[in-house]
Amino acid sequence: MKEEIDVLEQTVASDYKYGFVTDIDTDVVPKGLSAEVIRIISTKKNEPEWMLNWRLKAYHHWLTMEEPEWANVHYPPINFQDIIYYAAPKKKNKLNNLDEVDPELLKTFDKLGISLNEQKRLTGVAVDVVMDSVSVATSFKKQLSEIGVIFCSMSEAIQDHPDLVKKYLGSVVPMTDNYFAALNAAVFTDGSFCFIPKGVRCPMELSTYFRINTEGAGQFERTLIVAEDEAYVSYLEGCTAPMRDENQLHAAVVELVAHTKSEIKYSTVQNWYPGDENGKGGVYNFVTKRGICQGDHSKISWTQVETGSAITWKYPSVILKGDNSIGEFYSVALTNNKQQADTGTKMLHIGKNTRSRIVSKGISAGRSQNSYRGLVRAGKNALNARNYSQCDSLLLGDKCGAHTFPYIESKNKTAVIEHEATTSKIGEDQLFYCRQRGIDAETAVALIVTGFAKEVMNQLPMEFAVEAQKLLAISLEGSVG
Amino acid sequence: MLSIKNIHASVEGKQILNGINLEVKAGEVHAIMGPNGSGKSTLASILAGREDYEVTEGSVFFEGNDMLELSPEDRAREGLFLAFQYPVEIPGVSTTNFIKTALNEKRKYNGQEPLDAVSFLKMMKQKMQLVEIDKSLLTRSINEGFSGGEKKRNEIFQMAMLEPKLAILDETDSGLDIDALRIVANGVNKLRNENRAIIVITHYQRLLDYLQPDFVHVLVNGRIVRSGTKELALELEEKGYDFLKDELSLAEAL
Numbered sequence: 261m262k263e264e265i266d267v268l269e270q271t272v273a274s275d276y277k278y279g280f281v282t283d284i285d286t287d288v289v290p291k292g293l294s295a296e297v298i299r300i301i302s303t304k305k306n307e308p309e310w311m312l313n314w315r316l317k318a319y320h321h322w323l324t325m326e327e328p329e330w331a332n333v334h335y336p337p338i339n340f341q342d343i344i345y346y347a348a349p350k351k352k353n354k355l356n357n358l359d360e361v362d363p364e365l366l367k368t369f370d371k372l373g374i375s376l377n378e379q380k381r382l383t384g385v386a387v388d389v390v391m392d393s394v395s396v397a398t399s400f401k402k403q404l405s406e407i408g409v410i411f412c413s414m415s416e417a418i419q420d421h422p423d424l425v426k427k428y429l430g431s432v433v434p435m436t437d438n439y440f441a442a443l444n445a446a447v448f449t450d451g452s453f454c455f456i457p458k459g460v461r462c463p464m465e466l467s468t469y470f471r472i473n474t475e476g477a478g479q480f481e482r483t484l485i486v487a488e489d490e491a492y493v494s495y496l497e498g499c500t501a502p503m504r505d506e507n508q509l510h511a512a513v514v515e516l517v518a519h520t521k522s523e524i525k526y527s528t529v530q531n532w533y534p535g536d537e538n539g540k541g542g543v544y545n546f547v548t549k550r551g552i553c554q555g556d557h558s559k560i561s562w563t564q565v566e567t568g569s570a571i572t573w574k575y576p577s578v579i580l581k582g583d584n585s586i587g588e589f590y591s592v593a594l595t596n597n598k599q600q601a602d603t604g605t606k607m608l609h610i611g612k613n614t615r616s617r618i619v620s621k622g623i624s625a626g627r628s629q630n631s632y633r634g635l636v637r638a639g640k641n642a643l644n645a646r647n648y649s650q651c652d653s654l655l656l657g658d659k660c661g662a663h664t665f666p667y668i669e670s671k672n673k674t675a676v677i678e679h680e681a682t683t684s685k686i687g688e689d690q691l692f693y694c695r696q697r698g699i700d701a702e703t704a705v706a707l708i709v710t711g712f713a714k715e716v717m718n719q720l721p722m723e724f725a726v727e728a729q730k731l732l733a734i735s736l737e738g739s740v741g
Numbered sequence: 742m743l744s745i746k747n748i749h750a751s752v753e754g755k756q757i758l759n760g761i762n763l764e765v766k767a768g769e770v771h772a773i774m775g776p777n778g779s780g781k782s783t784l785a786s787i788l789a790g791r792e793d794y795e796v797t798e799g800s801v802f803f804e805g806n807d808m809l810e811l812s813p814e815d816r817a818r819e820g821l822f823l824a825f826q827y828p829v830e831i832p833g834v835s836t837t838n839f840i841k842t843a844l845n846e847k848r849k850y851n852g853q854e855p856l857d858a859v860s861f862l863k864m865m866k867q868k869m870q871l872v873e874i875d876k877s878l879l880t881r882s883i884n885e886g887f888s889g890g891e892k893k894r895n896e897i898f899q900m901a902m903l904e905p906k907l908a909i910l911d912e913t914d915s916g917l918d919i920d921a922l923r924i925v926a927n928g929v930n931k932l933r934n935e936n937r938a939i940i941v942i943t944h945y946q947r948l949l950d951y952l953q954p955d956f957v958h959v960l961v962n963g964r965i966v967r968s969g970t971k972e973l974a975l976e977l978e979e980k981g982y983d984f985l986k987d988e989l990s991l992a993e994a995l
Contacts, residue, residue: 688793693829696789697843697899698817698850707842711833711882 288477289346295319298446301346305415305449308422318435318445325439331602332631332663333571335507335544343509344477345447400464409493410455411466414482417453424455428486432515432552432579440511440573441548444480448513451481456491456522465721467496470512478509485515487522489555494525496724507535507570512547520555520582525563527720528576529728532568537626539598542570549576550606553585553614561588562605563719565728567735570599575633577606580614580642587616590716592728594709594735595628595660604634604665609645609675618649621713624660625736631663638675645675653683654712656705656736706733742767742938743788743907748799750787757783759963760799765907768935772949772974773942775960776982781942782826784960785911789823790816803907817843818850820906824896824913830884836895837865839883840902847903868901872928890921897928908932909940914948926951946978959985 289300298319302312327338404411410421417425435445452468470481487493510532516524526549535542545568551560562576578587589605607616616636624630630653638645653662664681686708694704709732710717717725743765750758757780765771775781787794788801790813801808808816831839845855856864869876874894884892893913900908910929914922926948933939941952949957949971957973958965959982966985967973977985 687829689829690831692789692791692813693825693831694839694843695813696817696823696825697839697903698814698847699843700812700814700846703842703846707834707839708831711831714833 287346287348288344291344292341293319293343293345293447297345301447301449304346304348305418307418310422310426311418314430314435315446318442319447321436322439322442322446325442327439331573331633332629332665333573333600333602335571335600338507338509338544340443345480346449347477348449404462404464407460407463408457409460409462410453412453414448414451414453414484417484421453421455424486425453425484428484428515428517429482430515432517432550433513433548438548440546441513444482444511444513444548447478448480448482451483451512452485453483454485454493454495456485456487456493458488459490460488461491462493465494465496467498469498478511480510481512483512483514484517485524485526486517487519487524487558489520489522491519491522493523494721495527496721497526497528498531498727507541508533508543510543510545510547510569512549514547514549514576516551516560518551518553518555518558518560518582518585521557522555523559523561524551525561526551526576527724528562528564528566529720529724529731530564530566530568530572531731533570534568534597534599535570537597539570542599543568545569545572545574547572547574549574550579551577551587552579553582553587553611555585556582556611557584558582559586559588561586561590561719563590563716564592564603565713565716565720565731566591566593566601566603567731569601572599572601572603574603575605575635577608578616579608579610580616580645581610582614583611584613585611586614589616589618589620589634590719591620591632592623592713592716592732593621593630593632594623594732595625595630596735597626597628599626599628601629602631602633604632606635607637607647609636609638609642609647612641612643613645614642615646616648618647618651619715620649620651621716622651622653622662623656623709623712623732624653624662625656627659629661629663631665633665633667635667635669636677636679637669638672638677640671642672643674645672645677647675647677649677649679651679651681652712653681654709655683655685702736705736709733709736742804743940744800744802745788746800746802748784748787748801749797750783750794751797752783752794756797757794757963758787761960761963761965763958763965765938765940767906767938768933769956770933770939770941770952770954772952772954772957772971773940773960773965774944774957774974774977777944779960780963781944781960782911783963785823785909785940785942788816788909789813789821814846815850817903817905818847822900822903822905822908824893824900824908824910826912826915828884828887828892828896830882830886832882832885834883836879836881836883840865840899843899844902864902868898871901871931872898873924874898889916890918890925893917893921893925894928897925897932901928901932906936907938907940909942911942912944913941914943914945922948923951946974949974961985 298315433441435442454466456462485495518524532543532545553560560578566572580587587607593601593603595601605618618634620632622630622632632651636647651664655662662683666679668677691701691704710729720728745761745763748758748761773781796809841861872894954971957969957971959967
C-alpha cells in the first residue's frame with residue numbers, strides 16, 4: 261500500500277512543458293488600475309466613445325463590489341494595483357496576412373504546437389491567437405467571410421461590427437454580474453468574436469489560443485459567440501502560460517447567444533501554468549462563462565478539460581430560455597500538487613420542455629483540492645424541465661480531496677431533476693491487475709484515468725481529443741513509477 | 742522453468758507459507774489443492790508479485806532469473822500470467838484496449854515493434870474462437886458488469902492473447918456453473934503445449950476432471966504435505982481433506 265502511494269506521488273510530479281518565455285518587444289501600460297489606465301487602454305485600441313464609457317461604468321461598479329469568498333479555494337488577497345492590465349507584442353503596422361506576423365511569435369506558437377501557417381494547419385480549424393492583451397493573428401478569415409461567418413478578434417469587431425458588439429456585449433454576462441466579470445468589462449483587451457449568420461453551418465472548427473507571456477500581466481479577454489437561427493458552430497479554446505514564481509491573474513468572460521434552432525458547441529482545453537509542486541506560482545483562473553439558449557429548440561454544449569491553473573474558479577452555464585432548448589456541460593478537471601479547482605455549471609431552466617445534462621469528472625492527485633459546484637434551477641414556467649447530473653470523482657493517493665456541492669432549486673412540480681455522484685480511488689487491485697498484465701504503474705494510471713474521463717473526452721472534436729488525452733497523461737506523469 | 746525453494750511468506754505479520762518447494766517444467770500441468778486458508782492463493786500472489794505479501798525466506802527462479810527481484814510488470818513481460826480469482830473492473834477501459842496495451846508493453850520489453858491494428862484484430866479473432874468468448878464482451882469496459890463466467894472466460898482469453906510461458910490459474914473454477922466450467926477448461930486445454938507450464942490452484946476435483954494434471958500437490962497450513970498424480974485428487978475428493986489433516990497431526994505428534 262505504502263509503495264503504491266509513493267508510486268502515485270511520483271507520477272504526479274511532472275514538468276510543465278509550456279513554461280518558456282518569448283523574448284519579444286512588448287508595449288506595456290504600467291502596473292495598476294485606475295480610470296486613467298482604462299482610458300489609456302481604450303485609446304491604444306482606438307476605441308469609440310461608447311466602448312470607453314461602457315468600460316468606465318463597469319470600473320465604477322467594480323469599485324463598489326467585494327471579492328467573493330464562497331468558493332472552496334484559498335489564496336492570499338490579490339493586489340489589483342500590482343497587475344499589468346495591458347501588454348501587447350509590438351507590431352509595426354496592421355497585418356494584412358499571416359506572413360507579416362513577427363517570426364518570433366510564429367516560433368512561439370509553433371513550439372506550442374499551434375501552426376499559424378494555413379497551409380500547414382490541419383484542415384478544418386481556423387485559429388485566432390491572443391498573446392497577453394491582444395489578438396496577434398486570425399487564420400482562414402477570408403474563407404469564412406465568404407459564407408458570412410465573422411471570425412475576428414474582439415478589437416476588430418468593435419471597429420468593424422460595432423452594431424453587433426453593442427447588441428450582444430454584456431447581454432449574457434452583464435458588466436455587473438460578479439466581481440471578476442466587472443473587472444473584465446473594465447479592462448478587457450481582446451478575445452475572439454464569432455458570428456454565424458442565419459442558416460449557416462460553420463464548415464470548420466473555430467479556435468482561439470490564449471497565451472500569457474509578459475511578467476506581471478493579467479489576461480482579461482472577452483469572447484462573444486452569436487449563432488443566428490438555424491446556425492451551427494463548434495468553437496475550441498486552448499491556453500498556456502510561462503512558468504513564473506508569482507501568480508498571474510486570468511479573468512475572462514465568455515458569452516454565447518444561441519437563437520432559434522441553432523447550436524453552439526464550445527470546447528476548452530485549459531492548461532495555464534499550475535504552479536510548481538509546492539504551490540508556488542501559477543495562474544489564477546477566475547472566469548465567467550455563460551450561454552443563453554435564446555430561441556426555441558436551440559442548444560448550447562460546454563465541454564472542458566481543465567488541467568492547468570493554480571486556482572480555477574469557473575462555472576460555464578446555460579440559461580435555457582427558449583422552449584425545448586438543451587444545455588450540456590461535460591467536464592474533466594484534473595488537479596495535482598497544490599492546485600485548487602472549484603468548477604461546475606449552472607443550468608437555469610426557464611422555458612418549457614428544456615433539458616440539461618451535466619457530466620463532471622474530477623480527478624485529484626497530489627495535495628490538490630477538487631470541487632464540483634453546480635446549480636440546477638427549474639423556474640415556475642419551466643414545465644417538464646429535465647436535468648440529469650452525474651458527478652464522479654477519482655482520487656489518486658490519500659493527500660488530495662474531492663468535494664461535491666450540488667444546488668437544486670425547483671419551482672414547479674413537473675420538473676424532473678436527477679443527481680448521481682460517486683467517489684472512487686484508483687485501487688491497489690486495479691493497479692496490480694494492470695501490472696500483472698505487463699502494464700507498468702504509470703501507464704496503468706493513465707489508462708485508468710483516461711477510461712474514467714472517456715465520456716467527456718468523447719465530446720471533444722477529434723483533433724482536440726488526442727491532445728487532451730495526452731495532456732491528462734502528461735499532467736499525471738511521474739505520479740507513479 | 743519454475744523453481745520454488747523453501748518459500749516462507751507472511752501477510753501483515755501473519756505467517757502463511759511455511760517452506761514450499763516446487764519444481765515445474767515446461768509442458769507440465771500442476772494442480773495445487775488444499776482446504777481454505779491453506780495458502781494456495783498466497784502462493785499465487787507471491788509468484789505474481791503482489792506487494793502486500795512479504796517473502797521472509799526462500800527463493801523463486803523463473804527461467805533462471807531470480808523472480809523475487811522483478812517487478813510484477815516485468816514478471817508478466819517475462820512470461821508469467823495469473824488468471825485472477827476475482828478479476829478487477831476498470832470502468833471506461835475496453836477489454837480490447839486493455840489487452841492491446843498489455844500485449845504491446847510486453848512486446849516492447851522484448852524488443853519487438855507494437856502489433857499493428859490489422860494483425861492485432863486477426864490475432865483476437867483467432868483466439869476468440871479458442872475460448873468461445875463473445876465479441877460484444879471485448880468492446881465493453883473490462884470486467885465491468887461481466888457475469889462470473891464471463892470474467893473467467895475473459896481471463897483465459899487474455900492468457901490466450903498474451904501467450905505466457907507459465908500460467909497460474911487461481912481458483913478459475915470458483916463460481917462457475919458446469920457449462921461455463923467446461924468452456925473454460927476446454928480453452929485451457931487448447932492452450933496447453935510443450936513449451937508452456939500451467940499451475941492450477943483449485944479447491945475441487947471437478948476442474949481437474951477436464952484438465953487432467955500431470956501432478957497434484959496438496960497444501961495444508963502453508964506446506965505441501967503430499968504430492969502425487971491425478972489419482973491423489975480423486976482420493977481427496979473421496980475422503981476429503983480431513984484425512985490428510987489427521988495424518989498430518991499424527992505425523993506432527995510423532
